[in-house]
Every structure is written in structure tokens, then in C-alpha cells.
Amino acid sequence: MDYKVVIIEGNAKQSEKIENIIRDSDDFQLAATFGNVAAAVIQSKIFKPNLFLLDVDNTLNISAIPEFLKNYPNTILLCMMERWNPDSAERCNELGATGCIINPVHAEEIIEAINIFNKRGSNKPAEVIAFFSPKGRSAKTTLVANLALSLARESGEAVGIIDADLQFGDVPIFFDAEPESTIVEAVRDVKILSPLTLSPYFMQVVDDLYILSxxxxxxxxxxxxxxxxxxxVRMAGNLYRYVLIDLPSGIDSFVMGVCEFADTIILSGMIGTGFEVKHMRRSLELFQGWSDYGKKVNVIFSRVDPCNEIEQNRLSNELNYPVYAILPNEYLLMSAANSGRLLERNELSSSITKYFDRIAEGLIK
Amino acid sequence: MAGIENNAVITIFSTVSGVGKTLIAVNMAAELAKLGHSVCLFDLDLQFGDVCNYLKISPQFTISDAQFSLKNSPKDFQAETFLTTYKRGNVSFSILAPPKTFTETYKIQASFIEYMTSKLNYFDFIIFDTAKKFSEINFTALNLSTIITFLCVGDFVPAIKNLKIGYDTLVKFNYDENKIRLIQNRSDSQKLILTEDVEGVLGRQFYHNLPNDYMSAKKSIENGCPLVLSDSLNKFSESLKILVAKYTNQNFEEKIEEESGFFASIKKLFG
Incomplete structure (x- = not known):
């Protein structure tokens, strides 16, 4: 594709650098360069650009994003920053920018960014969903893996899973994957990373689904x-519309900190000895003081038998909190994980998959 | 007292949750008590311990109260004050209950577990029921152990991976392989994954296999009565009794030699 580019960059030296990159590439055509954002919004019209490169180190430029979207509705708006600034990036996403990158050095970076943000889906902020099972043995990773697949399919947007079950993470096994890098390297390098350079730490397991081991x-x-x-997690939100975090069991400052940051928390438990509801009730107390408690915290029980509305209501009453969803016996899902053939789960009875599809629909924002 | 000269500490550990740690810890305590030993069971799953849930007891004091008391009036400290007794018929054993609130769990120090163990060393047996993870508390428990019961269930590939990681980590951290006993629970419940294959992955044979007795276990939990103390016959109890007999060296000496595993035999070669 041929991109007609308008650059908005107040710093003359930086502006020149970007102009040179654009001029040297066959994929781009330089339409105009502006130092002033207000002028760019009005005057760009005559160039009919399809790509804006907007310097957002200048916060005034960030606040002009809505004006750009209003005047150039189907144009790619890439925000550039000298160093990765998660706050600015999130602000740009909230306002509807296509995405944020570090000031590019090569034209390929711009193309790569456009492709990644295109795959990511709509230009909305990421939804961060934390999965937490207070005591363990809850079919949590089964839930994460299946919901990720359902979310990717139902939304048509990119989904990233971060396996933060640090001692005993199982996410790669569910996809029969052997990732080359792990969360340890990503965290080690975080200070020098940006979304584009974080992306290779994730492994693509299907079209729209990526995992960090x-x-x-x-x-x-x-x-x-x-x-x-x-x-x-914040950086991954620039790559994936949905970021799912698989957390370890047990309550500590790590888990609570991630839960606090997440937009949605899925607390999962598996019916077994009968004490699960009691444990869940105690765990819910930890979140009770949070202002968005009722909206943010969702309880899912698996291996519910009989798996029907009456039982769901009974569990809700016992818990004194609405049970968001219930899942039947995990046997079929277990055998899928055992064979590493989760990706072929359509072979599984569709009655199981539909449970996940329904939960995923509720999570799509 | 049944020929035990020194007291022993037995930890029930696993790197997979839901494998029956509490079921086995409670029944082992009950069986040892039934044989006439004095037993104290520490519930070291501090946040979500199920020992008291299982036995339907409401402890007056917990480990948290004990630690608090030691800190505030060390001179008057009496470890046994903070134990709860479980009694059924003429069988009884003691329990050190986990804290009642999460806030209290953060404050429990690993060194206090060590302290309590030393104060209560007059018990013939101390049993630690643990939470699934490598933590300072669990490492302390493992360090104090005479026998580490590493509990396995071989029905789920991710779980087997975590058992392998767990066992390898114990070996890597220099826990004596003779101390670690691999026990398979629910050994007969499904055969999609063969026991030999699980043993192959772990690189060691199971020391003992406990059968699945879902209905009996369920009933036992409902009644709050350990299976080994119930009147009805069940295959889990029979097998657990054999395990306890092996642990207490009652007529099972030879068998222990035979079954103590691949690494042990290598060690003997180089011994």
C-alpha cells in the first residue's frame, strides 16, 4: 500500500529525520510536514493523507487527536514518542489513535506498527482481564485458554495471554507450544522495550492469539x-485488544496489585470437596472495599453438577454474590489439554465450547 | 509407644493442587493416633487450609495467636495452649490451625514454624499439610521433615509437568532423595495416562499407590470423620494403613529397601 504521510513534529531536527525515512521508502509518499498541530488539522485536507505521524511528546498534540479523527475519519493516526511513556500511550488510545510507537528509525517499523495495530482491532483501549483462583485447582488455565480462543473468534480482535502463574504456569501446554522467550526476559528488558519490540516475546499460537510464557x-x-x-501488561495492551493474565493461586501483594490494575477480575473455583464456596466467600471480602467491586469482580465455578440455572442461583445465594457463569464437568476439556489439541476444540462437543463463547460475549467491550 | 524411638516430622507436599494433600494428612494423623502415637497436625496451607473444615472443628486459637503470644510474653509461652484437639471415640490428635484472616497469614514467619516444631517435639509425629507452592514456609517445613510425602496424581498433562518441575526442584535443592517418597493418589481412577509413563517422566517409581475412593472420601468429608476411623471398610483406608505401616517400619523394612527408588540404588552403588 502506498501511504500518503503527514508529519506533525515540532522539533525541527526530529522532523527532518522522519522526513528522510519517509522519502527513502517506496511505501511512503511525503505529503506535508507541520510543526503546529492546529495548522495540521485544518490544512492537511488538501493533501488527502491516509497516514498521520503525530509527535505526542508534546501533550498539546495529544489533545488534538479527536480533531484529527473528526476531520479524517478513516486515516491511520500513529503517535510517536521519543521514549516509551505508558501514560501518554493510554491517553492516545483512549482518544482513538491507531497506536503509539517510539520515534522510528526505519520505514519498516512504521509498516510493522501499522500491521500490528491493524491486527489488534478497533482503536479502543485494551481490556485487561485477570484470572485468579484463590486456592488452586479451579480449571483456571482451562478457562483462560478457552476464553482466549472464544474472545479472539467472537471479537475478531487480537488477544494476548500473559502467563503470570510464575511457579507453575501451564498456558503453553494447553496450546502445545514451546515458546522461546518467557516473562522473565520480558520483565528484565521492560525498561528498554516498546510495544513493537515487546511483540516478539509473545508467541503466536493461532491467528489472533499470542502467549507470553x-x-x-x-x-x-x-x-x-x-x-x-x-x-x-500496559505495553501489551498496545498490541492486543484483550490482555488476559493467568495469576498464581494464593493471596499476596503481587496478585492483588495485578487485580487492582485489571479492568475485570475473573475469580474461578471448582466444585469438589464442598469448601470451595467458603474459600471464595472469604476471597471476595478482599475486593469488597473497591469502588467498582460489583462490576469488576466476576465469579465462575466449574464442574457444577447439575450445570443449570437453579444450581447457579443456589451457589449465588450460598456465596452471597452473583455467580457470573458456571461450567460443567471438566472431563472433556481435560482430555483436550492432555492431547495438546485444544486448538482443535471444535471437535469437542459444541455444547462445551458454547459455554466459553457465551462468557466471551459478555467480556467483549 | 509402638516402638518409635525418635519423633518424626512428615510433610505432605505437592506442586499440584487438589491432589488430596489434606485428605491424606488428616487420615495419616488419625491412623498414627489410632496406633497409639501422639500426633500433631500443622495446617500450613495458611490461607485456605481445609484441615479444620474437613474435621468440622472450630479452633479457639490459631498459629497466629501463638506467634503473637510468643512475641508479647515469651516467658509465659506454652505451645500446647494453641493446639486444638480432634477426638473421635478413643482416638485423638492435636491440630495447629491456620490463621483466621488473610492479614494474619502475611505475618506468619517461617522461623516460627521451626520454633513451634521444636517446642512440640515431644509428639511422636508432627505432620505438615502444605499449600501448593515453593515458599519460605514450605521450604522450612521440608527442611524440618524426616519424610517428605510428595503427592502425585497422574491424570492431567499440565499437572504431570508441574509434578516433574516440583520433584526436580526438590532434587536440585539437595533434598535427600531417600527422604522424598513419591506417593500416587487416585492411582486407579483413570488409565488414560499410565502410571509407568508418569514414573518415566518423574524418573522414579512411586513408593506407594493410593486408590481412588471417591464416594467414601466424599462421605468422610461430609461427616467430618477421617476415613480410617469410620466403621465401614474402604479401599483407601486399607491402602493408607499400609503406607503408615511402611512409614513406621512395621514389617515393611524389606519392602522399603526394594522400593526406595532409582536414585537411591545409584547412591548405594557409589555409597
């Missing part, structure tokens, strides 16, 4: 600190 050995878990992980 947990550490290879349990003792490496200590290298992943909460603050760095949250930075990775």
Missing part, C-alpha cells in the same frame, strides 16, 4: 516483580 523454573519466579509485570 511463565518462567522455565519455579525459582525464577522471584525475578518477576509486580511493578515490572504491570508495565508489560
Amino acid at each position: 511463565s518462567p522455565r523454573q519455579p525459582e525464577l519466579a522471584d525475578l518477576v516483580e509486580r511493578e515490572n509485570l504491570i508495565e508489560i
